[in-house]
Amino acid sequence: MRNKVRYALNVVENASNEILLLLRQPKAELGAGMWGFPAGHIESGESAEAAALRELSEEIGDDFGIETIKRLSPLHASKYGGGTEIHLFHQRWLSGKVVLNPEHTDYAWVAKERYLEYPVMDGVDEDLLYLGIWPRSWLNQQKLP
Numbered sequence: 001m002r003n004k005v006r007y008a009l010n011v012v013e014n015a016s017n018e019i020l021l022l023l024r025q026p027k028a029e030l031g032a033g034m035w036g037f038p039a040g041h042i043e044s045g046e047s048a049e050a051a052a053l054r055e056l057s058e059e060i061g062d063d064f065g066i067e068t069i070k071r072l073s074p075l076h077a078s079k080y081g082g083g084t085e086i087h088l089f090h091q092r093w094l095s096g097k098v099v100l101n102p103e104h105t106d107y108a109w110v111a112k113e114r115y116l117e118y119p120v121m122d123g124v125d126e127d128l129l130y131l132g133i134w135p136r137s138w139l140n141q142q143k144l145p
Contacts, residue, residue, distance in 0.1 A: 006074075006085040008051035009039040011131055012066065014093040018109040019133065021118055022059060025103055031121035035108070048073055048087035056091075059103065064096030072130055086123075090131045112138040 012020040021035040038059040042051040048071075056064070073087035098107050110118060112134045125143040128134055136144070 004083060004085045006042040006048075006087070007039055008042050008048050008055055008087045008089065009037050009127060010052050010056050010089050010091050011037055011127060011133065012056075012091045012093050013069075013133060014109055016109070016111070017133075018111045019115075019128070020060075020093065020098070021108050021110050021120065021124075022100065022104040023106040023108075024121070025105060028103065033119075034121045035118045036121040036124055037127070042087065049089075052087065052089045052091075059101050060107070061097070061099030061101075063099065065094035066091040067094060068092075070131060075130065086127070088127055088131060090133065116140060 014020070020038070022038060023035050024031045024033060026033045038056050040051065040055040040058070042048055046054075056066070068089055069092050070090040071088065072090075073085075075086040075088060076084065100107060108118070115134070115138060120140070120143075122143065125139040126145060128139055129136060129144060
């Protein structure tokens with residue numbers, strides 16, 4: 001039996017109710033040239049919480065303060081046949097600055113009014129819906145289950 005792929009995803013929201021999106025490199029293996037959350041694989045023996053914090057540090061640097069508002073897990077991503085286990089972390093940005101790693105070319109703090117201007121990876125709308133950050137009406141209806 002094949003092991004499930006497990007991911008930890010950070011949905012980081014600031015005090016202005018904007019979410020942090022990262023633009024993936026054009027040659028990225030997953031989501032090339034699209035916007036997504038700081039996220040990545042949960043390594044063998046690693047907890048979802050540890051993976052979420054590790055991925056944040058790897059993708060946006062170490063100069064930040066956050067607090068976890070909510071955790072949903074495990075979820076099974078509908079976009080990938082249910083074989084992908086997702087651990088969602090809704091994080092509140094408290095302080096710091098974003099310093100991108102080479103996997104990303106840009107970042108943006110995005111308000112719900114501008115969200116549909118960003119071509120996001122499959123699953124992003126679904127994650128926002130699950131966490132209840134914004135009303136369904138502000139999300140891309142074509143990408144929701």
